[in-house]
Amino acid sequence: MNKIIGMGLILISISCQSKEKRRIQPVKEPVKMEVEKEFEVATFAGGCFWCTEAIFLELDGVKSVVSGYIGGSIANPTYEEVSRGDTGHAEATQITFDPKKISYGELLEIFFATHDPTTLNRQGADVGTQYRSEVFYHNNEQKKITEDYIALMTAERTFGNPIVTKVSPAPQFYAAEDYHQNYYSRNQSQSYCSYVITPKVKKVKEQFKDKLKK
Numbered sequence: 001m002n003k004i005i006g007m008g009l010i011l012i013s014i015s016c017q018s019k020e021k022r023r024i025q026p027v028k029e030p031v032k033m034e035v036e037k038e039f040e041v042a043t044f045a046g047g048c049f050w051c052t053e054a055i056f057l058e059l060d061g062v063k064s065v066v067s068g069y070i071g072g073s074i075a076n077p078t079y080e081e082v083s084r085g086d087t088g089h090a091e092a093t094q095i096t097f098d099p100k101k102i103s104y105g106e107l108l109e110i111f112f113a114t115h116d117p118t119t120l121n122r123q124g125a126d127v128g129t130q131y132r133s134e135v136f137y138h139n140n141e142q143k144k145i146t147e148d149y150i151a152l153m154t155a156e157r158t159f160g161n162p163i164v165t166k167v168s169p170a171p172q173f174y175a176a177e178d179y180h181q182n183y184y185s186r187n188q189s190q191s192y193c194s195y196v197i198t199p200k201v202k203k204v205k206e207q208f209k210d211k212l213k214k
Contacts, residue, residue: 039063040099042107043070043136043170045090046115047123051197052093054184055114055204060213061101066094067183068175070136071168079177085128092136094173102211105145108135110208112153114200118161124196136170143167 046052049067056065069077072089082089095107115123117133137143146167154163175181184197205212 038098039096040104041138042095042097042104042142043092043138043173044095044107044111045070045092045132045134045136046111046117047091047131047133048126048196049091049093049176049180050183050193051123051200052111052115053182054197054201055110056093056095056107057182057185058201058204058213059097059102059107059110059208059211061098061211062213063096063098065096066173066175067180068092068094068173070094070173071134071171075172076174079180082130083128085130089130089174090132090134091130091176092134092173104142105149106211108146108149110204110211111135112149112165113207114204116159117163117165118159120164133165135165135167136173137167138170143169 044052053065053067056062068091069082069087069089070092072082072087074081074087077087077089081087082091097104097107115133119133121127121129121132123131123133135142135146137146150163150165150167153159184193184201187193188198
């Protein structure tokens, strides 16, 4: 079954450290994507996975979100190893979603709207390659949609500064330790959650009301 990926949203970019508003240009040409399975997978790295996990868990059509590590040089990395920048892994979220309810393109738009894709190996106060901006695609359709969208935003100078987000084929993804999973909902009173994640979640609820779980 063919599904038209429409990216005609006007988005507000949210940084962990900044409330600056940016307009993200709509994609002018939709891309057809073949939906062959009931559920599909998207994998995004955009800073601390506590933040990105919390955002995508709010969306209707998202079955699960797993925080983990991807793109490094060793198997089964630990949080301590990744945090030191020793392994080359990025903190990432792997999203299982129902393409009949939410498209890959819509997830991609929200990904770019909720982190800063112009800061190399950094999101706010989180610095290191483990916090890089990177999209890990699982098929050629995801690759094309991502590259086309980045090209459009680059041409429109959506963020002012150059987009540094990498686009790479998805290698092995390693789930993070249990205490990282669903971290925000279990630790909302912690200072990092209160001051960094809660404002991002509130913004997503305001800007993407039609995409939220009922």
